[in-house]
Amino acid sequence: MSVTIIGSGVAGLASAIALKQQGFEPLIFERTSEQSTTGIGAGIVLWPNAMFVLEQLGLLNKILKVSAPVKRMRRFNHLNLALNSMDIEALNLAAGFTSRSILRADLMAVLQAEARALDIKIHYNHELTDLAETSSGIRLSFNHSHSIYNCQTLIGADGRMKSTLRKFLLGDNAPVYQKFINVIGISNHISYRSSQDVLDYWGAGARFGIVPVNSESSSINNSPELASQANAYWAAGWYSAEKDSAAIDSQQLLNSLKEQFKNWPAPVKQALLATDHNTLKKLYIHDHTPDERWSKGNILMIGDAAHAALPTSGQGACQALEDAWWLAKITAEQEISPEAFTRFSAVRQSKTKAITQSGRAMARTIFNPDTEACKIRDINLSQGPQSADSTAIANFWMQGLA
Ligand SMILES: Cc1cc2nc3c(=O)[nH]c(=O)nc-3n(C[C@H](O)[C@H](O)[C@H](O)COP(=O)(O)OP(=O)(O)OC[C@H]3O[C@@H](n4cnc5c(N)ncnc54)[C@H](O)[C@@H]3O)c2cc1C
Secondary structure, eight states: OEEEEEOOSHHHHHHHHHHHHTTOEEEEEOSSSSOOSSOSOSEEEEOHHHHHHHHHTTOHHHHHHTOEEOOEEEEEETTOOEEEEEEHHHHHHHHTSOOEEEEHHHHHHHHHHHHHHTTOEEEOSOOEEEEEEETTEEEEEESGGGOEEEESOEEEOOOSSSOHHHHHHHSOOOOEEEEEEEEEEEEOOGGGSSOOEEEEEEOSSEEEEEEEOOOTTOGGGGOSTTOSOOOEEEEEEEEOSSOOOOOOOHHHHHHHHHHHTTTSOHHHHHHHHTBOGGGOEEEEEEEOOOOSOOEETTEEEOHHHHHOOOGGGSOHHHHHHHHHHHHHHHHHHSOSSHHHHHHHHHHHHHHHHHHHHHHHHHHHHHTOOOHHHHHHHHHHHHHSOSBOOHHHHHHHHHTTOO
């Protein structure tokens, strides 16, 4: 049975792989000329729930080769006061799977290679512009030579910013701007080469997070444009009530970050110092308010299109992978049908809603522009429990997976 998927990001590719393994024939339409290997997010932490899914898809060894272990998350304020930490090894132990950091380009390369190996067809340069239910199925319109394609079953994995599927299902696809900006980049600073500690610095309404990702097999380390070793990826963020419209090039952006974070602790300055400006990307951060209308008949949306959470949740790509696993599980038990899509939505909504809410709560704490409130926040955190409850986090993230 053929299944049409819109979008070849994490959700689209992983779902196509999972469905192909169940004997379905997925066909993907992707708007880009060639799947962008960077996408949103320079890198990702694949938490144990994502590693569980990747193992189930048969991709664990390939991922292990291009990713790196992370063992601890240490949080400080911008004056280097220790706030708290998370023992990631304890989290892994409680979950039964490891946590790995990976450049997004490498995750996409593994998924793309598997799709090729499984002979999954991807039509690039096909941006879905419209869809309609007809008496004989679903009619898709693409910008590519104004082509039309008819299908019976459609899965929309077309991301958070302008999902055509979300527009069709809800009538509105506008994501919610959450009043902070992120700039992401990749650093080759030597000090991260052997580190397995995620560093997270908080200021008043600002943040700088650094994730070591050194993996010798990483594709970026063989990239001619980025000839240097990628040792860490980072994200700088700050509160911004409005989306600024200043058009600056990546070198100017890097210079402005060096100025903005010049009084922050040494690891922040080192990360910026050893960053190639070509790796920078500036993002206005949006999510979606949870909504329960994910499917209609044989049409379903998944991934960020259905449940985009803020990067402060740390779970967006992990949840996109969980969607793939659940699709495979449900379709192994019952055929793809409107009932299967309703069941998928019912199973996935409470966890993804909780993750969206946790991302928002975390963002409010971090990107609070009130300096005095942040001073109190820092004192409370530095005097509170020094370690997060790894078991509770593991239980939450592994919920439903077995
Ligand atoms: C700054 C930042 C940091 C992040 N960090 C993390 C992290 O550490 N851990 C984590 O788990 N998650 C993280 N995320 C979230 C994660 O990147 C997303 O949740 C994940 O990529 C969602 O996958 P997706 O396939 O649903 O969407 P996407 O990856 O956005 O893929 C959508 C695909 O659909 C295509 N498409 C869109 N519209 C159309 C159309 N009309 N026709 C055809 N194709 C179309 C796009 O070109 C794209 O290929 C981060 C996000 C941001 C912004």
